[in-house]
Amino acid sequence: xxxxxxxGFIVIFILWCLFLALTTDKFLTPRNILTVLQQSAIxxxxxxxxMLVMLTGAMDVSLAAILxxxxxxxxxxxxxxxxxxxxxxxxxxxxxxxxxxxxLIVTKIKINAIIATLGMLxxxxxxxxxxxxxQTIYGPALDSIDxxxxxxxxxxxxxxxxxxxxxxxxxxxxxxxxxxxQLYAVGSNEKAAWLSGLRxxxxxxxAFALAGMLAGVGGVMQAARQGSATAxxxxxxxxxxxxxxxxxxVSLSGGKGRLWNVLIAAIFLATITNGMVLLGLSVNxxxxxxxxxxxxxxxxxxxxxxxx
Amino acid sequence: xAALLQLDRISRAFSGVPALREVSFSVEAGALHALIxxxxxxxxxxxxxxxxxxxxxxxxxRLDGQPYQPRDPRQALRSGLATIYQELxxxxxxxxxxxxxxxxxxTRRGLIDGKQARIAAQRVLQQLQADTIPLDAPLHELxxxxxxxxAIARALLSDCRMLIMDEPTAALNSAEVEALFKVLATLQAGxxxxxxxxxxxxxxxxxxxxVTVLRDGQHVRTTALSxxxxxxxxxxxxxxxxxxxFPPREQxxxxxxxxxxxxxxxxAFEEVSFQLRAGxxxxxxxxxxxxxxxxxxxxxxxxxxxxxxxxxxxxxxxxSPAQAVAAGVGLLPEDxxxxxxxxxxxxxxxxxxxxxxxxxxxWGFLDRSGEQRTAQQQVETLQIKTPSLDSPARVLSGxxxxxxxxxxxxxxxxxxxxxxxxxxxxxxxxxxxIYTLIAQLARSGTAILLISSELSEVAGLAQRVxxxxxxxxxxxxxxxxxxxxxxxxxxxxx
Numbered sequence: 001x002x003x004x005x006x007x008g009f010i011v012i013f014i015l016w017c018l019f020l021a022l023t024t025d026k027f028l029t030p031r032n033i034l035t036v037l038q039q040s041a042i043x044x045x046x047x048x049x050x051m052l053v054m055l056t057g058a059m060d061v062s063l064a065a066i067l068x069x070x071x072x073x074x075x076x077x078x079x080x081x082x083x084x085x086x087x088x089x090x091x092x093x094x095x096x097x098x099x100x101x102x103x104l105i106v107t108k109i110k111i112n113a114i115i116a117t118l119g120m121l122x123x124x125x126x127x128x129x130x131x132x133x134x135q136t137i138y139g140p141a142l143d144s145i146d147x148x149x150x151x152x153x154x155x156x157x158x159x160x161x162x163x164x165x166x167x168x169x170x171x172x173x174x175x176x177x178x179x180x181x182q183l184y185a186v187g188s189n190e191k192a193a194w195l196s197g198l199r200x201x202x203x204x205x206x207a208f209a210l211a212g213m214l215a216g217v218g219g220v221m222q223a224a225r226q227g228s229a230t231a232x233x234x235x236x237x238x239x240x241x242x243x244x245x246x247x248x249x250v251s252l253s254g255g256k257g258r259l260w261n262v263l264i265a266a267i268f269l270a271t272i273t274n275g276m277v278l279l280g281l282s283v284n285x286x287x288x289x290x291x292x293x294x295x296x297x298x299x300x301x302x303x304x305x306x307x308x
Numbered sequence: 309x310a311a312l313l314q315l316d317r318i319s320r321a322f323s324g325v326p327a328l329r330e331v332s333f334s335v336e337a338g339a340l341h342a343l344i345x346x347x348x349x350x351x352x353x354x355x356x357x358x359x360x361x362x363x364x365x366x367x368x369x370r371l372d373g374q375p376y377q378p379r380d381p382r383q384a385l386r387s388g389l390a391t392i393y394q395e396l397x398x399x400x401x402x403x404x405x406x407x408x409x410x411x412x413x414x415t416r417r418g419l420i421d422g423k424q425a426r427i428a429a430q431r432v433l434q435q436l437q438a439d440t441i442p443l444d445a446p447l448h449e450l451x452x453x454x455x456x457x458x459a460i461a462r463a464l465l466s467d468c469r470m471l472i473m474d475e476p477t478a479a480l481n482s483a484e485v486e487a488l489f490k491v492l493a494t495l496q497a498g499x500x501x502x503x504x505x506x507x508x509x510x511x512x513x514x515x516x517x518x519v520t521v522l523r524d525g526q527h528v529r530t531t532a533l534s535x536x537x538x539x540x541x542x543x544x545x546x547x548x549x550x551x552x553x554f555p556p557r558e559q560x561x562x563x564x565x566x567x568x569x570x571x572x573x574x575x576a577f578e579e580v581s582f583q584l585r586a587g588x589x590x591x592x593x594x595x596x597x598x599x600x601x602x603x604x605x606x607x608x609x610x611x612x613x614x615x616x617x618x619x620x621x622x623x624x625x626x627x628s629p630a631q632a633v634a635a636g637v638g639l640l641p642e643d644x645x646x647x648x649x650x651x652x653x654x655x656x657x658x659x660x661x662x663x664x665x666x667x668x669x670x671w672g673f674l675d676r677s678g679e680q681r682t683a684q685q686q687v688e689t690l691q692i693k694t695p696s697l698d699s700p701a702r703v704l705s706g707x708x709x710x711x712x713x714x715x716x717x718x719x720x721x722x723x724x725x726x727x728x729x730x731x732x733x734x735x736x737x738x739x740x741x742i743y744t745l746i747a748q749l750a751r752s753g754t755a756i757l758l759i760s761s762e763l764s765e766v767a768g769l770a771q772r773v774x775x776x777x778x779x780x781x782x783x784x785x786x787x788x789x790x791x792x793x794x795x796x797x798x799x800x801x802x
Contacts, residue, residue, distance in 0.1 A: 176676070178668040185661060188650040195610060195641055195648070196661045196716065197633025255652060 008300035009247050010261075013268040016275065016293065024278040032278075034157060036270045041159035042067075042225075043237055044266035046218040047244040048170050049099075049211030051262050054245055055187045056204045057254025058106055058113035060099070063215040063241055065124035067234035070095035071219030072128055075229035078141040088145065092216035098124070099212020103205030128231035138228035148224035159221055163263075166214070171259050183207060187254025240269055247297060268297075312337035312470060312501045313358070313376075313389075318367035320353055326525050327353040330367070333520050333530040335470075337372075340492065340502045342512040342533075345522035346545055346763075351505050354522070355472055358503070359391035360384035371470075385411075390463035391472040394596075396455055398462075400448040405429050407447050407458055412466050432461045435498070436491050453484025457491055470501040477511060478596040482778065489515055507595045509538050509800040523547045538802045542793045546764075554768030555747040557788070561771070562586030565724055565755045568607065571616035576602030577779040580616070584757055586723070589750045591758040591770035594799050599779035601642060604728050604759040608632045608639040620724055633662055635724075638717030640710075642728040648713040649701045656683040656697040658712050662720040686715035690745070707738030714745065724755045731765060743769060763792045763799075775799050 020027040046063050053060045074091030078084060098120070105116045151158040174180035182203050185193045194200045218237070223229045248265035250257030272293055276286040311334035320328045328350045335341045345351050356362040358369070360378030369376040371387055378384035381391070398407050405426060414424040426443065433439045438457050447455060456476055463471050477485045492502060492515060506512055512519060513533060521528040521544040528544045529536075566584040571577070577599035584590050594600045605611035607618055609627035618627055623635035632639070641647035649658050660667065660679050667675045667682070683697050690711045694704055701712055710730065717725055727746070731739045746769055750756055760766050766773055767790040775783040775798040783798035 176674060177672040178664055178674055179672055181657065181664055181674060185650055185653065185657070188652050189646070191647045192641075192650055193661070195608070195629050195639055197630045198661075199630050255650075 008303070009249070009268065009297040010264060012293070012297040012300060013264065013271070016268075016271065020271070020275045020278065024275075026278055027275065032274070034160065036267065036274045037160045037163075038157050039274065040266045040270035041163040042218045042221055043240045043244055043269060044163045044263055045166055045221070046211075046215050046237060046241050047248075047262050047266055048166060048259070049214035050241050050245045051248070051250050051257050051259065052170075052183065052207040053113070053204075053211045054250045054252065055183045055254060055257055056207050057187045057190060058204060058207070059252070060102060060117045060208060060211050061114060061238075061242070062098070062102060062117040062120035062124060063211060063218075064234040064236075064238035065121045065128070066095045066098050066212050066215035067219040067222065067237060068128050068229075068231060069098065069124050069219070069234075070216035071223040071229045071233055072132065072137065072231065074145075074220045075137045075142060075223045078144065079137060079139045081141070084144040088220050091220050092213055095216020095219060096209050096213035099215070100205065100209040102212065103208030106208065107201040107204050125231070132231045134231070136228050136230050142223065142227050145220065145224040146227065148221050159225075162217070162221070166217075167259060167263050174259055179203070179206065184255055187251075188256070190254075243294060244269055247294065310337055310373075311335065311370075312372060313503075314370040316368045316370070318354070318357060318364050318369070320357060320362065320365050328357075328364075328525045331522070331525075331527045332367075333527055335501060335503060336518065337501055338496060338499055339517045340496060340504055340515055342516035342519040343503060343505045343522070344507070344509075344512065344519060344541065344545060349522040349545070350525040351522055352474070353525075355391060355393075355474055355503075355505065358384070358389065358472060361391075385466055385468070388467060388469035389472070390466060390468035390470070392456075392459045392463060392474065392476065394474050394476075394478060396459045398447055398455060398459060401446055403444050403446055404441060404450070404458060405443040408432070408443075408462050408465060410462065428465060429461075432464050435464070436461055436494055438491070451484065453480050453487055456480065456484070456488060460491055460495070464495070464498075464500075468500065470503065471495065472503045472505070474505045475507065475596060476504070477506065477508060480597070485511070507800065509541060509796075510802045513538065513802070521545055538797065539793065542796050545796075546792055554765075555744050557589070557747070557769070557771055561588040562753060565621055566607070566757070567617075567619050569617040569619075571603070571606065571618060572614045573599075573602060573606055573612060574614050575779075576611070577606075577776070580776075580781055582774060582781070582784075584724070584755050586755050587750050587753045588772065589746060589756045589758055589770045591760060591766040591773045592776060593760055593763060593766045593773060593795060594776035594782070596761070598776040598799070600759050600776045601728060603776070604639070604726050604757065607757065608637065608726055610639065633720065633722075636722055637724040637726070638662065638720060638722035639726045640713055640717070640728055640730055642732065644706070644709055644713060649709055651702040652700050654698045655687070655692070655694045655701055655704070655712055656680060658701045659683040659686050659715045659719050662716050662722075666720075682719050683715075686719050689718070690715050691741070705738075707734045707741075710734055710738065710742065714742070718749075722754070724757075725749065726757045726759065728759050729761065730758070731760075731762065763795045766790075767792045767795060777801055 026032050046067060050060060050063060070091040073094045074087045077087035077090060102117055102120055105111055106113045148158055153161055182198055185198060186200050186203050190200055219234065222233055226233065244265045245262060248261035272290045276289060281289065314334040316332050317330040318328055319330055331354065343351055353362065357364045360381045360383055376387060378387065408429040409425045414421045414428060429443055430439065433441060436457060441454055476488060480488065495502065504516060516533055518530065518532050520530040521541065523545060562585055564583050565586050569581050571580045580603060592600045602611050606613050609629050609632050620632065620635045620637050623631060660682050663682060667678050669675055680697065687694065692711045692715065693708050701709060704712060731742055746756055758770055773785045773790055773795060774781055775795055777799060785794065
């Protein structure tokens, strides 16, 4: 019962799945479930990074733009003839570097994290558009990373494997390593952590850098999925990333949050869209309904907390 | 002269523990009446009852001969009794003017009359000879002394007949204190009666006409200051002797582990030099605002240093908390709730927080059974009462939280400890456990810097005591026995 009490959104998620299972005949097919998982992969991966940053009591709203930039860089390098592996590594590394810069601005210049990353969001969006001139970057060279989107390993699509793999890795990092312990400590009481000898700034910068790298992974995967890259390819992820971590109950003030809840929340979001399509709702009706489901799920969480 | 305020057998208890027991005295109209007593003597409770923030359990109050029973601070204010607490209760981001008229804004047809407010504010600042303070400046741009004056001016604007001030000079420098005293004289000339709470005996002898001493919640004496000496007042405040409470001290100081040379900060302290040896308990005491707390933080790298040197063990260069911890030093902060513990994290993690890097193995993986053993061992040694190692620190009592905070440094094997007010707000039983622990640690060679306002624990535990006043070392006591009275005299400067 404790589990349900602390994770109200999961109850709504299960109810929603039951409803879809009863009203549509396609929802519970293995094929559709794999589709949902695949659709949740990029948001799910980038949301891990957002959670790391939020655990330290900060927030990064520039991850969607980092995703675009990293995808653009990797795609452009491949078009100019670089082999896929180094291109992908450089793209992901660029994401990590931007995250590092975010972290430095937030900790060393001490600008509020939301404001600083909002600035970064605008800078990156502008730079990306200046670079592409609004054009789409594509070419046969991009086919070489196609397996990142449609490749199949042991009957499962690669994006799903990457997502689950990263969740397992970060679960271990958060629960078993020094870095994970310190991340939670900084978020739950920064002053006490500092006075216990923790290098608070360094830990927070690490979180931003990792978040940037994970956004970079998301960017490469999105480029693979589209077979192209644009300056605005990350924009559609801006709200889903934030919605996922908030829905998962990651505390906005830091120190609290469960990784598996983030995964479930990412899948829930994909299920909402998927269910709407199966129910044959119009795009506009989908937007109304997905907003309503979110608010209901979050209200339930708050209500339970108040009852306690 | 007639009595303006009369207290008759005022009592108040908190969950069965009496804070005030049948306190009776009266304050003459137009006088500056001082109220003194040690920490915990009941001064704050008394102020809160007078200002309507707390009801008395029994007893009666009379103001100007009329029964006075304020239900809340607002009603007290309407009866003409204003209170200025140490933290002043002003709004830092609003203007001086807005602060002055807050709560009694002049209105015209239901709207605030800005012109009238300005005229009234100017008049009252003139009256206090403080009309150089700009009305439109945001309050936070004012120096502390000026803010104090704004708080007084606000009380005057509400037409108060009596003003209660709680340690108004605690955080002021000497020039600001002089300015404040002038204002107080002006107030008295205008017929305002003052009840002045202070630790500073020198000030009291300078400006007060009468004094009331409280001890352990009881009234000891009310007298004209011309009829008493500082030594008698100190004896009244301390009362019973405290021998037998503290563990025996042993004198076997080892090598120097901390040397502080000409240390100064921008505002809190200046030119502080001393040494601390292994196995020694060195206490630093002083009144609020003496700079001792900031000095303690600076020795841990947690307060900015302007000039001078701190050297722990063989640590070199600038000092941050992380470097201090790496050198083997721990700090027990004064503010347990906000600076010491991760309240929502497990007791286990709170204990191991500082030693975690040493529990990390290859790839940064934590030795989880090692972590649990470390925490379990400390819980047993210090007899921390917790439901389990996984319980959040929030559920522990204040005393057990403090033991958990100490356990963090014992687990980390700290060889130097800075303890800031280690027994503040802790019940008596745990207090003595902590005293015993401090003595034990010293015996095993840990160097302990005990920074405390509680003179009895300072005198009872330390081998050496440094007394600070106004940011400087005022006196040092090394010869046993250390007299509490002598410490108080040095701290107050009489």
